[in-house]
Amino acid sequence: MKQGLSLRVSQHLALTPQLQQSIRLLQLSTLELSQEVEQMLDENPFLELGEDHAEREEFGIAQADTPVSEGDKDVEFSATMPDLGSSTVASTSSDEDNSPLSGDEGIDWEGDGTTEMTPDDGEWGVEAKASTNNLTGDEDKDATELARTQESLQAFLHRQTLGLRLSAEDAAALRFLIESLNDDGYLEEPLEDLARTLNPQDEEQLYDLVHHFSVALGLLQSLEPVGVGARNLSECLSLQLKALLRNPDLEDEEREQLEVALRICQQPMELLARRDIKRLVQLGVGSDALVREAIAQIARLEPKPGRRFIDVERNIVVPDVLVVPVTNANKAAAPKFRVMLNPDVMPRLKVHDIYANVLRNHRGGKDSASHAALQQRLQEARWFIKNIQQRFDTILRVSTAIVERQKSFFTHGELAMRPLVLREIADELGLHESTISRVTTAKYMATPFGTFELKYFFGSGLGTESGGNASSTAVRALIKQFISAESAKKPLSDNQISEMLKEQGIECARRTVAKYREGLKIAPASLRKAL
Incomplete structure (x- = not known):
């Protein structure tokens, strides 16, 4: 095998620690970001929560509309690849220096290469107050603790x-x-x-x-709630019916109805689930009228006695973005909306002035290695604050673009939602689709119609007779509206709903209607029919 030397030109992407952190912070939810901030406050002595308003960074929202270069888009997209380790800067740690103040040897937080410290480190702040629990009463208890006070x-x-x-x-x-x-x-x-x-x-x-x-x-089984301790659904319903039958003030008609209901519960449960009245009458349970009344009585029972005691973790959604209508003197003009970040979710961070000044005044000295490690920690704190600010600026830009595209929704509700895909927002802001996907995941917007995840405003389109598209969200809302206005005795079938949508100019197949109806957790027509 002959050995030789050769030159080869190649290109590769290197994700710096700053960019990795920026991408990671961008996809965190509000709760995860709060935990990340608390961890960084514990680990980095140069980082602290501020109380006063600080000046924003120069690269902030004022210059946020600057288009991103194609190279930066490629770097953003490369973050979605599974093998980040092959394209990122390697990081190593020294086993000799176990000091909590020492920085990671392989991670360089020097940024643009400048090692000069700013005269006033207070400028590295974020204009927002610390996260609060939104409680006006006892400040020592958060919402999670209050939610868990329910008795099991x-x-x-x-x-x-x-x-x-x-x-x-x-x-x-x-x-x-x-x-x-x-x-x-x-x-x-x-x-x-x-x-x-x-x-x-x-x-x-x-x-x-x-x-x-x-x-x-x-x-x-004699304890409250009635039906507890049952081995199956039939026994649970029977226990509740027997408890009702023990009431001495029952009328004869009511007692007869409960007895028929008790006999129904002793039959196979699939007959009750299908509301097979004809079969129940053939089994001698009771007359047609009594069976219908008994089934209606059974429907008012509780099939899960312990349901109200389940300690479900209540995930209290705190919106990242607030959309507030702006009052306009001219009522004939189109309504306007103001998009702003929620200050309650924005951590107010700054560099610890005292520690930074001490480090500045004692530059050099005998222990230059420790000085360099501390200086690296200081730069790490600055980049963390920058990346958090950039995260919220990006969220605000994307939210503003969404509100601009979905103005009809904020005026008329979900029936006016228009089709929207990630690429439209990405092209408008000069960002990559992967960045838009990160921004819209686990981020919430408070609107006049409720609080929604940013992904809620994106949806595919269905064809219309006019050649345009109707948003799938609007179609779901229309289906829900049709079903809410239907006759209880003659509920609409999926095929009928499909025909009604066609009358509205929306091409929607029966199977698509069934899929949307199941997504809305609406029962089929046979189970919605009143007895």
Whole structure:
């Protein structure tokens, strides 16, 4: 094998640490950004939360409309590639220096190469106040803590058992069954299987455990909410109907109706799900009229007794952007809207002046390596503040473009939504589609019609008779409007809705209507029909 030297010219993209951080911050949600800021505040001593308003960076929103070069677009797009490690600057860490103030050796935060420190590091601020919890009352409790104060099903049942006079064995069995309930209040496992989990020594001990569990089950099913402790849906509904039948003030007609409903629940549940009245009448459950009334009564029962106790994590959405209508003296003129960032989600950060001044006054010295590490930390803090400001500037630019394109929505609602794709906004702002995708993910906009994710304003188009396009969001809203105005006795089928859309000039197939209806969580016509 012959060895030789050769020259080769090639191009490759290198994502600097600054650009990597900018891209990562851009795709973070508000909560994730808050966590990132807290982590950076803990790690970097040169970074602190400011209280006063600071001047904005020179590259801010005033110059935000400058078109991005094709090279920058390629760099943005390269961030979506899975093998970032092959195209990014390598980072190494020194095992010898474990000081928390030492910077990463391989990451260079020098930016444009200048090492001079600004005379006043207070200029590196972001014009916004620190994130708050939006509570006007107790400042020590946030919304998540308030949401978790709801009593659980198990705690509610245990509190009821305090008034029962039980033996130690029955009380223990009842506690065991309560803790074995699922979130819906059902006891999924058979009593014998639950008894075997306690590892009985022989069959006699197993029989004794099952006996105690049977007694405890009867006690459990007598507690509130009615229907708790049921093994299946049929038993759950039957327990609620039996509780209603115990009312001594019932009229004869009401009692007969409840008895028919109880007999229906003892039949296969698929007959009830299909509302197969004809088959239920053939089984001798009751007359046609009584079966219809009984099914209506069953529909008012609670199929999941523990549903209201489920401690669902309440994700409180804090909008990143606020859209406020601007009052216009001329009422005949088109309405205008003001787009602005929500100051509650913007962290007010600045460089710690005291630490920066000390580092400036003690330049050089004996320990130049430590001085260089601290200087790198200072530059890292500056770039972090810059990238956060650039993140919010980009969000504001994209949001302003969306509002401009969807003016009809902000005036008339979702029925006036027009088709919009990421490329349209990307071309208008001179950014790459991947950047628009990052900006519109997990970012929310507060509008006069509610709070929506930025992605909500993008949607494909359906053809119309006039040759234009109708937004899929507007079509969904139109379908919802048709169904809300339908007759309960004669609900609209998917085919009828498709024909109604064609009358409006929108070409929408029946299968597309079914897909949109299922997306709106609307039942088919057979289940929407009133008895």
